[in-house]
Amino acid sequence: MAIANGACDRLVIGGTDRTRECSGKLLNTIYRNGRVGFYFVTDxxxxxxxxxxxxxxxxxxxxxxxxxxxxxxxxxxxxxDRANAVGSCRFTNPYRKPGIVQCRADTSNGQFEASFRTDGNPPSVTNPR
Structure with missing residues (x-):
């Protein structure tokens, strides 16, 4: 798991703008089965x-x-709540200053969108077993 600090520029949940609630942390996971997750966290x-x-x-x-x-x-x-989705996340190398993650997906529950800009410091990385 990697944790990056920075600024959340956009957060849309089910078509509702929640940007003001978005925190300055972004989590990224890579599981053994190859599944990747980008976690946008609110305050x-x-x-x-x-x-x-x-x-x-x-x-x-x-x-x-x-x-x-x-x-x-x-x-x-x-x-x-889980929903099947069609979309993508575009992200840049977090070790290049600053890193950017932009995600957008459409579901039967509406549109989801998020954008995060790192503070330019490397993410902290942990390897839980």
């Missing part, structure tokens, strides 16, 4: 996750990748 404890299979990434240049998204997960207050 109220909610999390919006864009997820897809990492082996489907396209790299238009050495410092940019586009991750196809096939699911969106929204968690808040112990409740989790």
């Amino acid at each position: 109220t404890g909610a999390a919006l996750t864009f997820t897809g299979l990492g082996d489907k990434q396209v790299k238009p240049d050495p410092d940019t990748a586009v991750q196809p998204i096939d699911g969106v997960i929204f968690g808040y207050g112990g409740k989790t």
Whole structure:
């Protein structure tokens, strides 16, 4: 898991703009099965996750990748809603200053969108077992 600090520039959940609630932290996970997740976290404890299979990434240049998204997960207050999705996340190398993550996906529950800009510092990385 990687945790980046910075600024959330946009957060849309089910078509509703929630940018003002978005925190200055972004989480990124890569699971053993190859599934990737980008977690946009709010100050109220909610999390919006864009997820897809990492082996489907396209790299238009050495410092940019586009991750196809096939699911969106929204968690808040112990409740989790999952929806199949069609979309993508475009992100830049977080070790190049600053990194950017932009995600957008359409679901039967509406549109989900998020954008995050890192503060230019490398993310902290942990490897839970």
